[in-house]
Amino acid sequence: MYYIGIDLGGTNIKGALVNEAGEILREESRPTRAALGAETVCDGIAAVITALAEGTDAIGGVGIGCPGTVDDASGRVVYAPNLGWRDFDLRAAVKERTGFALRLGNDANAAALAETLVGCAKGAQSAVIVTLGTGVGGGVVLGGRLLTGCTGAASEPGHMVIHSGGEKCACGREGCFEAYASATALIRETKRAMAAQPQSLLHTVAKENGTVDGRTAFVAAQRGDAAARAVVERYTDDLACGLANLVNIFFPEVIALSGGIAEQGEALLVPLRERVRSLSYASDCAARHTRIERCTLGYRAGVIGAALLARQP
Numbered sequence: 001m002y003y004i005g006i007d008l009g010g011t012n013i014k015g016a017l018v019n020e021a022g023e024i025l026r027e028e029s030r031p032t033r034a035a036l037g038a039e040t041v042c043d044g045i046a047a048v049i050t051a052l053a054e055g056t057d058a059i060g061g062v063g064i065g066c067p068g069t070v071d072d073a074s075g076r077v078v079y080a081p082n083l084g085w086r087d088f089d090l091r092a093a094v095k096e097r098t099g100f101a102l103r104l105g106n107d108a109n110a111a112a113l114a115e116t117l118v119g120c121a122k123g124a125q126s127a128v129i130v131t132l133g134t135g136v137g138g139g140v141v142l143g144g145r146l147l148t149g150c151t152g153a154a155s156e157p158g159h160m161v162i163h164s165g166g167e168k169c170a171c172g173r174e175g176c177f178e179a180y181a182s183a184t185a186l187i188r189e190t191k192r193a194m195a196a197q198p199q200s201l202l203h204t205v206a207k208e209n210g211t212v213d214g215r216t217a218f219v220a221a222q223r224g225d226a227a228a229r230a231v232v233e234r235y236t237d238d239l240a241c242g243l244a245n246l247v248n249i250f251f252p253e254v255i256a257l258s259g260g261i262a263e264q265g266e267a268l269l270v271p272l273r274e275r276v277r278s279l280s281y282a283s284d285c286a287a288r289h290t291r292i293e294r295c296t297l298g299y300r301a302g303v304i305g306a307a308l309l310a311r312q313p
């Protein structure tokens, strides 16, 4: 049996034909063209599905990962600001065009499902996936199933507060995990350190790369710069605080990080594991600890996870 997964992004509609083991057999892509309206976007989705299904009889289902809040029970996209959609019946629109009744999931949740079932946490029954990008997204899988909450809006680790009254978050609250652990937050802190320390190596590294990004502080810290080390230390502390909160709530077998900052690999993970362990409840007596790893599927996690949504009971 094969499954079709669609990753609906603001720029592209990416699709893949995936087998039972979560391996990609074929990929397709079309521009989203969200500005032309939902009907045009659905035409694009249908074209990708049709192309992927061609010549294959054994399609077990179609899943789609959407940005924003989606409700799989009703088949509706509740709210997707990137697409300009509110309460849109995506299942009906795609069924009408292709005959397939698709399963819906949030895009970050779909990626989390893929990493848990066939990626970095393969074999685990529970995992929390945290994406450190422009924002902080993620998904929670318990007992092999996505935790979606009553309207599909659960699993937004980026918006738990870790510093009450702290930095303003894009969601309107102050002190959210996202406002400290995202690449955006790391860049903000790097720029603040640069402004306060004109002699810092941070300036040299930024000049070499032509920009200040999520790597600047890590590179300067590795070269021994004190201001950069302070930025990295504080960032790691805040990241550890949020991850320890997730451990304390879910105690998953695996927490895995994706996104640009996760590319630091062991340079980030080694000190992070130490800190999370010391902050985790009952860390001394718990027989098993949560493993903290890096995600392995990359950008393909989105389409693979969408296909796996179609297999969820």
Ligand SMILES: [Zn+2]
Pocket: 158, 159, 160, 169, 170, 171, 172, 173, 176, 178
């Ligand atoms: Zn927030």
